[in-house]
Amino acid sequence: MSERTDASISALPLPAEEDVPEGVQRLWARSREVFGFVPNVFVAQAYNPEQFQAWWAYFNLLVNKPGHLSNAERELLAVVVSGVNRCTYCAVSHGAALRHHSGDPVTSDLVAVNWRQADLPEREAALAAYAEKLTLTPAEVTPEDLDPLRGVGLDDHAILEAIQVIGMFNMTNRIATAISMVPNVEYHSQAR
Structure with a gap:
């Protein structure tokens, strides 16, 4: 795995885009399309990509999908x-x-x-x-x-x-x- 470090994002190493799973790459690409940037949380947590994807699925459900709160x-x-x-x-x-x-x-x-x-x-x-x-x-x-x-x-x-x-x-x-x-x-x- 290629690692990079950037103390302005995280105290831990950051994964290179080519080293993250396809699902993470799609999320990063969609973020660039919608926001114009990739949120640092998406990069920093993707160092452990499976855990990140599980976190994101639940986070996205709670925060971004229609629910009982606005x-x-x-x-x-x-x-x-x-x-x-x-x-x-x-x-x-x-x-x-x-x-x-x-x-x-x-x-x-x-x-x-x-x-x-x-x-x-x-x-x-x-x-x-x-x-x-x-x-x-x-x-x-x-x-x-x-x-x-x-x-x-x-x-x-x-x-x-x-x-x-x-x-x-x-x-x-x-x-x-x-x-x-x-x-x-x-x-x-x-x-x-």
Whole structure:
């Protein structure tokens, strides 16, 4: 396997494109077509390509496919969790996605630092509060913590999806932080 290193992307070696499986090559090509670049997460995690493809399949299902939450709500959860975890890669990249899906160039920056200052609508604030608690103090979460979510109109399918998205981003944040993954510069100007 040809390896390259680029400390501006990851603390671990990066695979050469010719060394990754065809499925990863297709994802990289599609990313170039849609975004104009390959997200660093797609390169850094592809060092272990089978694990990356399994992660991507679940991540894509939770974040990019139609579900019980809106795209903006899923990205809000991603930014809250990533901000709480101080995961630069995910806070920046999903902040760009939140700006895109919400049409609001300011709120995602506020959410990434302190969602309470973002003046979120009641439903979004309930999601943010739950995401923060599940991220910071999972041992203290009780079934009663779901009541505020139900109180703002979320059904149990939407609640489970929110929990799955929160869990996905806690895992992804830890991976990104552990390998010192840096966001692509392109994210900083997207949807501004």
